[in-house]
Amino acid sequence: MVMNRNILSRVRTFRAAVIIGLIGISAILIPVAIADEGMWTFDSPPLRQWKERYGFEPSQEWLDHIRLSTVRLSEGAGGGTGCIVSPDGLIMTNQHVGRGQVAKLSTGSTGSDAGRDLVRDGFYAPTREAELKCPDLEVNILFSYEDVTTRVRDAVSKAVDSSTASRLRREAMAVIERESVAATGLKSEVVTLYNGVEYWLYRFRRYTDVRLVFSPEEQIAYYGGDYDNFTYPRYCLDITFFRVYENGRPARMDHHLTWSEKGAGDGELVIVPGFPGSTARLLTVAQLEFQRQIGNGLQMDVWTSRRDALKEYGRRGDEQLRQSSATRLGLENSIKRLVGQQTGLQNQRIFQQKIDSEKRLRAAVAARPEWQREYGEAWTRIEKAYQDYPSMARRLAWSSLASTRLGTLASSFARYAEEIARPNEKRSEQFRDSRLESLRLSLLSRAPIYKEMEVALLAAWLRDARTALGSTDPFIKATIGSDDPQVFARSLISASKLHDIEFRQGLINGGPEAISRSDDPLIQLARRLEPTLRQLRDWQETNLLSIEAAAGEKIAEARFAVYGKTLYPDANFNLRITYGTVSGYEEDTTMVPYRTTFHGLLDRASGFGGKSPYQLPDRYLRLLSAPGSFDLATPLNFVYSADTIGGNSGSPVINRRGELVGINFDSNIQKLPNRYLYVDEAEGARAVGVHSLAITGALDKLYNAQPLVREILTTKAR
Amino acid sequence: MVMNRNILSRVRTFRAAVIIGLIGISAILIPVAIADEGMWTFDSPPLRQWKERYGFEPSQEWLDHIRLSTVRLSEGAGGGTGCIVSPDGLIMTNQHVGRGQVAKLSTGSTGSDAGRDLVRDGFYAPTREAELKCPDLEVNILFSYEDVTTRVRDAVSKAVDSSTASRLRREAMAVIERESVAATGLKSEVVTLYNGVEYWLYRFRRYTDVRLVFSPEEQIAYYGGDYDNFTYPRYCLDITFFRVYENGRPARMDHHLTWSEKGAGDGELVIVPGFPGSTARLLTVAQLEFQRQIGNGLQMDVWTSRRDALKEYGRRGDEQLRQSSATRLGLENSIKRLVGQQTGLQNQRIFQQKIDSEKRLRAAVAARPEWQREYGEAWTRIEKAYQDYPSMARRLAWSSLASTRLGTLASSFARYAEEIARPNEKRSEQFRDSRLESLRLSLLSRAPIYKEMEVALLAAWLRDARTALGSTDPFIKATIGSDDPQVFARSLISASKLHDIEFRQGLINGGPEAISRSDDPLIQLARRLEPTLRQLRDWQETNLLSIEAAAGEKIAEARFAVYGKTLYPDANFNLRITYGTVSGYEEDTTMVPYRTTFHGLLDRASGFGGKSPYQLPDRYLRLLSAPGSFDLATPLNFVYSADTIGGNSGSPVINRRGELVGINFDSNIQKLPNRYLYVDEAEGARAVGVHSLAITGALDKLYNAQPLVREILTTKAR
Secondary structure, three states: OOHHHHHHHHHHHHHHHHHHHHHHHHOOOOOOOOOOOOOEOOOOOOHHHHHHHHOOOOOHHHHHHHHHOEEEEEEOOEEEEEEEOOOOOEEEEOHHHHHHHHHHHOOOOOOOOOOOOHHHHOEEOOOHHHOEEOOOOEEEEEEEEEEOHHHHHHHHOOOOOHHHHHHHHHHHHHHHHHHHHHHHOOEEEEEEEHHHOEEEEEEEEEEOEEEEEEEOOHHHHOOOHHHHOOOOOOOOOOOEEEEEEEOOEEOOOOOOOOEOOOOOOOOOEEEEEEOOOOOOOOOOHHHHHHHHHHHHHHHHHHHHHHHHHHHHHHOOOHHHHHHHHHHHHHHHHHHHHHHHHHHHHHOHHHHHHHHHHHHHHHHHHHOOHHHHHHHOOHHHHHHHHHHHHHHHHHHHHHOOOOOOHHHHHHHHHHHHHHHOOOOHHHOOHHHOHHHHHHHHHHHOOOOOOOHHHHHHHHHHHHHHHHHHHOOOOHHHHHOOOOOOHHHHHHHHHHHOOOOOHHHHHHHHHHHHHHHHHOOOHHHHHHHHHHHHHHHHHHHHHHHHHHHHHHHHHHHHHHHHHHHOOOOOOOOOOOOEEEEEEEOOEEEOOEEEOOEEEHHHHHHHHHHOOOOOOOOOOHHHHHHHHOOOOOOOOOEEEEEEOOOOOOOOOOOEEEOOOOOEEEEEEEEOHHHHHHHOOOOOHHHOOOEEEEEHHHHHHHHHHHOOOHHHHHHHHHOOOO | OOHHHHHHHHHHHHHHHHHHHHHHHHOOOOOOOOOOOOOEOOOOOOHHHHHHHHOOOOOHHHHHHHHHOEEEEEEOOEEEEEEEOOOOOEEEEOHHHHHHHHHHHOOOOOOOOOOOOHHHHOEEOOOHHHOEEOOOOEEEEEEEEEEOHHHHHHHHOOOOOHHHHHHHHHHHHHHHHHHHHHHHOOEEEEEEEHHHOEEEEEEEEEEOEEEEEEEOOHHHHOOOHHHHOOOOOOOOOOOEEEEEEEOOEEOOOOOOOOEOOOOOOOOOEEEEEEOOOOOOOOOOHHHHHHHHHHHHHHHHHHHHHHHHHHHHHHOOOHHHHHHHHHHHHHHHHHHHHHHHHHHHHHOHHHHHHHHHHHHHHHHHHHOOHHHHHHHOOHHHHHHHHHHHHHHHHHHHHHOOOOOOHHHHHHHHHHHHHHHOOOOHHHOOHHHOHHHHHHHHHHHOOOOOOOHHHHHHHHHHHHHHHHHHHOOOOHHHHHOOOOOOHHHHHHHHHHHOOOOOHHHHHHHHHHHHHHHHHOOOHHHHHHHHHHHHHHHHHHHHHHHHHHHHHHHHHHHHHHHHHHHOOOOOOOOOOOOEEEEEEEOOEEEOOEEEOOEEEHHHHHHHHHHOOOOOOOOOOHHHHHHHHOOOOOOOOOEEEEEEOOOOOOOOOOOEEEOOOOOEEEEEEEEOHHHHHHHOOOOOHHHOOOEEEEEHHHHHHHHHHHOOOHHHHHHHHHOOOO
């Protein structure tokens, strides 16, 4: 499996030597956002770069239209981006973003519609009536935004230490949010940008009645499975359509994207708005050292443990495979990405860039006494905080019940009982009033829970946690102790009633009282654990997070002081605008084309003789013998140099006329280290999208979804 | 162009660390030929490996049939492999092997059939009469072989020093060859195997009346050009058909390969006979050090100089582009391969394997006094010889007129005049009686000579040689001195009559006398240069080659003494048999399929929007709109793990029933370092072939060459 990479690494070492020299030269320049870099906020789009590089000067109206046509989809902790593609609330996103809902709308092996597997078989509602209501999907549009930096900073200015500052900041943010909700009725969130240099109040128009309209067979949405994930050339129809409803009727939208007639073209500028989840480009060397030496390894252990448990469970049978595959695929995806990120950190050349840029900034700060006084200590404070972290990191990683759905619910209820009893300002972020509705939605999710899978996951988790932490660890003592993991997990899961939505509704209705009184063994366990977990969280908050936040803010300020506001903030699952060029690239001495076609899909399937994961769903297999009127040269996927990351899944790819030319769904492997730094497009880093012509072509000719195609294509009005 | 490799090298460094450990473990074992390794002689095929790995036990008759169905094609210094595919002398090889002949059969911009560009447009002779006679192509079949080791060794045994031994050996070989020719009338060559541990007399059935039957458009034979060269997945119809004639009629062949009905299948054992050109797997560390530090770099300089000159010339216009492209593509090919080889040497892990294996062998030798006495000095003798070589290597690389065709002819005549005057045994190898007929064939080649291109090439060569050697160098002083390269080259080339075949015939007829008296300025220059060049050759022979030969023989003997005859000899453009499995592999975290199809060709062409070098010839472009009865899922190329190298181009790929399932034409990039060592199939090293179904399918449906298809498919008799 791994051997072949080694020979390639050899082949490249030769050239790498040449490149290091070049990098050395560019590294002495002051860093500015060049190339197609940046995840920019809508209040500060890269107008200068667009004008200089592309002669593109959009109006404010153009920008507003794009913003109001882009949506955030969220479901529990996960989520992604989508866009509005008709005035009747039609939303397009990726199949892998909507997958959780599609899976939850499928049914198990019992009941009247037993065996309905919409993930495997796909789904299409030819009429509004046939659309399926999603159990717990939320859609948000960034309706307006407002700079509240001064208000937050003023509130914090009286703080004497960083822990107080952290608390005061949280309180001020909660107040602002509550006032906004009261004034506008809109969902309101204060978001932190530039590591705390700026705070903005974001107001969202929120939809919770979301229905499934269309989703293709997963085998075509995720063609090539984990093997082809993060690779290109690629052949995936990774799309799903939902519709948002208001008062039981399709929501009437003021803004939606119109469909480009030709789709993405070679060399074209594209704009990609979306909700990139998380980057860590402002991390200090000390923080990255921790990730490199400890953090990423721990994360890998945790994910691998869960992945292996799900794999093991899936081997029991087809139904178990179906139940476990959504979560497992998500984990495979995360693991592959983590490997890419870690590889970036372990590469001395990349890491040296970070060391050099930090050195430059610190030197510039040290050169001015007032800067040195204000910011000079920030780096050493972080370095010191991280000295004690390694010993706690393992406990923080493993002390959790969140590897199972029932465990997550139990923990949420246990914390809910404690947090809700406090005033809003004193609560942890996710328990503040502004978030409560979303929290309750997830607590009452109708998504099916598979108890046998829960047993398998909990048992494996506790077994591995005991190995990692040792049997004298407080979390282990409060859970399995020296018990058999299987026996322990089964006794808990089988006796718990948390799978029952009525039961959960009763707990919410009963409030903290009801939760404290509950004799549900999982809730009791979660409540027993709560003091230990709270202690860990508090330790982390006091000794690390609050210091990081304060010092990070100082460093971000220092960057502003030294370089001016030429930078963009780290991604944090809020709306950003990125851009790039549709273009192929060179790899392994050859060229990679800017797009693929359905011919390539058939070639890859034939090349593997239809072996998994390269088999074709029936309707695609038929194309081999009878393509009929479907043009196999229709573009399928394409690549572009936009600076995207996880969370940008489902982002519309838009041309300069504001038309949709494709939908973003992945990045290639060259781009993976971009969590920590922007990887230049000249290095072959590319985002991967589904071409708009593939979508309309397939819907029309392969799925006979003409009403859907008509709705997309004929509604031109803004 | 190069940047992207660097990011990938980073991605892989992470994993390489793991692998190094594994390699370290396997390296302590005694090296034996495991896996699908080895370019075996027909007198010693890997019967044990076949039986153990594949349960395959071919009869001697089977082996003879394969040998007698495989041919060597040669043209000047170049060549490749082919196979007989009908009893009427039909030969199949690669387009890139036959390309030189096809180019020579094309015409320039003047004359009655001006503009006929068979390389670009392809060629098909629907009747025997339409077949085109090749100017200077030779076809050889290894008819019989005989071990003459004792005779050669006996002749050498009286030698007192290595230079005498070298001369005695050459003389003995020439005598054996001459006797064989006299006795059998067959072309006879004594070949050196295992660095001189064995000598074999090979007798060839030789054909010089060879005619072109079919050649496709180069754009489909070499689809993707230099970019896709040495890569896979691949989409090339790299085939050409010739027919050998005897006495003006198609030669009646006793053996030919029959065509497999299904072609190559996944997981199947394949046997690949052919004439691998050159490997250097027995080189010592000192020799490889030289290649790594000096030799490969010099070779790169020389090739790059020529390539750039041809590129520059090709920019003058379409006709110039056509004239120069064959040679330029050959050079691009060589340069890309050299980069791969050098990269392998520069990789510390690969190089360490060589160091370790030499250390083991020397330790084993040192452990037995009689071995130490016999072989112990060999390595240090080579080390010493190489101490003085670097200072001469540059002169040897640049002191030559061979960068032009006229210069090559002039040098050959000048040497011919001197060598032919000596007795056969005293001549250099290529001027011995056994080789004279081939030499005269190349001296009288009818291939067109483009004088303007000759001027451009000679001028660039002399300019770069002067830069490399300095103006006081004897070669430079004897040629341009301080003249302007353009002026100097033009005056020589324009005044020379060597382009005229009558003139050349006159020189051959006139013998050494005529050549010495000739007032042709190029011949005069070549004669003036001869003493300098002979001095260089003699120095190299005395101080390096003869020492290397003697010491290499000792080392090879030592290997036999220590490990027994479990090894195969280095490739030297003689017939070998290799084998492997048809199978895909893993690369960059994803899977590469064992075969491609015509769908993939159309996908790649569409993906690049038809941009060069990915445009399609018209008949393929038509497939996009109207595939008609042609099945686009027909396999096109496929990969297998056979241990091949340059010279194996055109090798038949044969299944265990002896049927042809494809034709070899390339290797992927993972395999490039295999000049110096076998790269394991688990590392993704693969040979690349054209699938037999692609050949018959395309001939039938795309080229309407039904008579050719019938000839191939219906002649089942042995």
